Amino acid sequence: MLRVATDIGGTFTDLVYVTPDGTVNTAKSNTTSGEFEQGVMDVIEASDISPEDFVSFVHGTTIVINAITERKGAKTGLITTEGFRDILEIGRGNRPDFFNLEYEKPKPFVPRYLRRELKERINYKGQVTTPLDLTELPAILDDFRKEGVEAVAICLINSYANPKHEEKILEKIQELWPEVSVVASHQITREWREYERTNTAVLSGYVQPIAHRYLDRLTTRLSEAGMNCTPYIMQSNCGIDTVKSARQIPITMIESGPASGIWGAAALGNLVGEPEIIAIDIGGTTAKCSLITKGEIKLNTDYKVERSDISAGYPAMVPVVDLVEIGNGGGSIAWIDDYQRMHVGPQSAGAEPGPVSYGLGGTEPTHTDAFLALGVINPNYFCGETRTADMEAVDKAMSKLAEKLQVSEQEAAHGIVRLATNNMVNAIKLISVNRGYDPRDFTLMAFGGGGGLNAYALARELNIKKIIIPKESSVFSAWGMLLSDLRRDYLLTQIVDMKEENSELITSSWKKLEKEAVEQYEEEKIDRSRVSFSRLARCRYQNQEHTVEIALPEGDIKAADIKAICDRFHDHYEREYTYRLEAPVELVCYHLIATAEIDKLNPEKHSKTGIKIEDTVKGKREVDFVEQGIHEADIYDGNIFEPGMNLQGPAIIEESGTTIIVPPNFVCKVDDYGNYRLNLIEEGE
């Protein structure tokens, strides 16, 4: 009776399983590129568990994002409305690298000769103005066959308002060429903006054959190995979904990895009574942060692949958890530019050669090396005792850096930590203060391998008083998957004035979406009674563009409700943007979340043996807390901590996957679920 989650990353495939008594176990094995399912089978074998005992199995994978960034997807053709062949190549005409006269515009995923047009037209109100003419379609498909096309994407102008023509083309292609992968934009989203929707359909088509092959092989291998439960796939919207649904629109898996961690943070926050959370996942290469309010995550649909300061990137109009990602993690390299200025990241030492301390040939000091140099990380308990840190190499690298900067080695190490902290603080501000939220009202939940190392400095900079470091925080993301529900997000752009006379129209649009959701779930034998809805309306002042998402009540929206809805909009708007207007309010987009409960993990409180905190002390050592000075710190063995234990900083807690810093002005308490709860000692206490 095991609940199992597996997560394929760039280097490792992780597995977490929970036994009926609530014990969490983990395993790792190498990711097997090209045959990713093999890595999953390997890691199951390595954990010594049998698929026959699985009662639930959730899977997260980076194959979708990898296929895109490595350009390893299928040859894809595009069918679009006559007159719009080059939408995909034009994009939006923007140039983020705006002084550069030789900016490189992102190259479209479908070359021009595979972008073909059909005569048809629907207007923005959804009325057909030119009927669909399918005469050319067979010849287009013949050309596609000849060119070796494996996937076809369809996106027509205004299909968000009426998908009828896209449906007909889809049907015809399936009839004329049943073997080909095909996807139409309306199957993914009903939001407006033709470039974004076209690119989304194209990316989904591009990864579809790979995702199909992968998911089919994985499910076959698992059932051959005796697994009886239904496998679920982690999605970018923090929910999980059935294999059937993930097969249909694989693009929704694009950020499944980060999403599970953020979801885990929301779920854990709710479990321990902390619904206001700033979550930060600090890994080897990047840090990702997201804001959780009232226990709920926030989604966006303006995600872009490969967007950077020098590239416009590729939009994917799918619901992705609202997060900011920066190139700062344990492996981030410290370097000095031509002007004697130090930077940390975004280049990372990765797993090979890894930080200098791995002793595998790395020479540029990393964030992790700085923590070793400061005595924070124990060189003899490095990477959970799997390695001994090469301190000689670390010293050498640090003194080289210090020399270049003309500062002491200690200052150089401080510099790395302070710069990385500053980068992360700026990222957190983007998701909090920038949207009208004060970080002081939140609890910081930090996880990933570097969560426990960085949390206190982030909290200090942001004046946050409470920190949670989850137990087993290095595999927290995989654990988060086990707590997810089935979730599907439906988005529909339809502009309606928020007026009493439109309440019926608004109600009927919600009902239509809800019906669609129920039908799709029922098709997969998921009963109506398990499905619940929440409605979010994207509203704006008339003529504005950017919207604010507000929750709407269930059931019929009555004329009398409109005023309350508008009031709620004004309040939200003012909180986020500091002012309100007298202008009329418009509803622009319906966002329906349809969740279905499955039998998910219910975390158990940890048991106690009565061991005393003194018995967990491993010793003392001198630790440099950077801005809080050097202190003789108690060193604890976190692996044997039990609920109810208390300690006061300055201290270091060593756990097999991570190190947790408890600075001098903090106390740490272990909660019922084994999590580390750090609280600032208020002055005068």
Place this chain on the structure above:
Amino acid sequence: MTNQQYDPITSNIIQNSIQAAADEMFAAFRHTAMSAIIYEVLDMGVGITDKNGELASSGAGIPAFAGLLDKSVFCILNKFNKPDDIKPGDIFITNDPYHGGVTHLNDVVLAMPIFLNGEIIAWSANMAHYNDVGGAVPGSMSNEATEIYQEGFILSAIKLFSEGEPIRSVFDILTSNCRMPDFLTGDLWAGIASLRVGESRILEICNKYGKEVFLHAIEEYLDYAEQVSLDAMKELPNGVYKLEEEQDNGQTYKVTVEITDDEFIIDLTENPDQDSGPFNSSRDGTLTICQLAFKGVTSPDKMSNSGTFRPLKVKTRPGSVFDPTFPAAQAIYYELTVRLSDLIVRCIAEQLPKRLPAGNFSSVCGTLFGGIHPDTGRPYVVIEPEIGGWGGSARSDGNSGQFSMMHGETYNCPAEVAEARYGVTVDYLSFHDEDGGAGKYKGGKGVRIDYRIRSDNAWMTISYTRSKFPPWPLEGGCEGSPNYILIVRSDGSTEKYSVISGLTLNTDDIMRIMTGTGAGWGDPLERDLDKLKDDVKNEYVTLEQANKYYDYENRLKKEG
């Protein structure tokens, strides 16, 4: 103060934080603005200056706006130069290009002093294009204006807020002199929200590190930016570069660029007398564009502040198109400055063709049209720049369908949004096949956009350049194609324009916008044959064009 207190890491962190503050101000403005030209075209910029107005960091949708706000703050400081003239909570507004407004009256600057313990330590400022600021025509920009009074209300660095309180009368004056008061109000409040973000971030930094450390970090930041520019200039051979170029309007523009070890001098004194119409650019506006061109040819990375431009000297002649005297009109300054940026880049590119790309469509192609939305009955006004082709370079083909050099994070309006918002129909939005841009490395494709008008008595005003003289090639490449607009009337008759004001359009008339294809770099006959096959397969080059410019089929035969 010891050096220890000015440790390099702290300065570095403060500088990062000032840049982050500008990014936040930018995001706040964008999210709350009412007008598409701000939130979508991103015709706006934000910045933090030091207490003297020197720009410390900026965020902009448009590179031309990155180095603009210092000029406004200088002007405010000049005017309010008595003790207590400026109080905490004051917010200033200016749009007068003769008094710190820099560009044209539509571009409204807001600036707010940041006080710490009763002393100004920095300024938070932004500017944006407001849809309508009154004047003779809707949208305020008329090709026919002869003095600035006809281009809208003039705000010569005045207070909008006094000690934290909005000055009601000023708001009332603004809204009653504007055709779209709701938009104006919404955009103003968005701008104010953005200023406040800047203020609170800067105060946080000062409170954490102390005023002295903060001021020192800014100073060091400016020095650093200057050093980056000076180092980049080492890559450019010293010398005097000259260029004369005939313009669509029959005038000739002249530029001399002198590069020394530590100076980059742009001399514009020998240019025509100021225009009797609105084709003038203020001295400050000219300076801003010279900064943009300087940055593009030296160090095109994103970082810039006042230090970046210390090596740059610009000479202009009062009474000329690049330094007009009051009350010359200036609404269409942007077509003049896009010409100027192109002129400076061309001047250097012709001497250093391996370093810089060939000419692009190089026009804002500012397109204004409006009328009554056929479905909602509400009036609509569209003000948009257009996308076109960029030139080939020694390294690659030019980009297709990009905004001009004046733009950056500017987004075009999706057809689906335009149809709903304006009630027009977009019949076509893709590349065109006009001749132009052949070369070893091709110019990028220009674009054709067809807007079909759906109600009577709509109007259109445009002002495109590079319509008579197409984009300039390098190293034996071919010229690009011109920018123009074709009106296809509902009866099938056509009219062609590049500059026109207030043209009447009726139901089912089509505005066919045709933007230029960029110029080619290098001899077309040297284009790699595989690339050429690809061009033909993709129909970037028609078979006829392939034979005409590239001798395609003969070359194929030779290859066998």
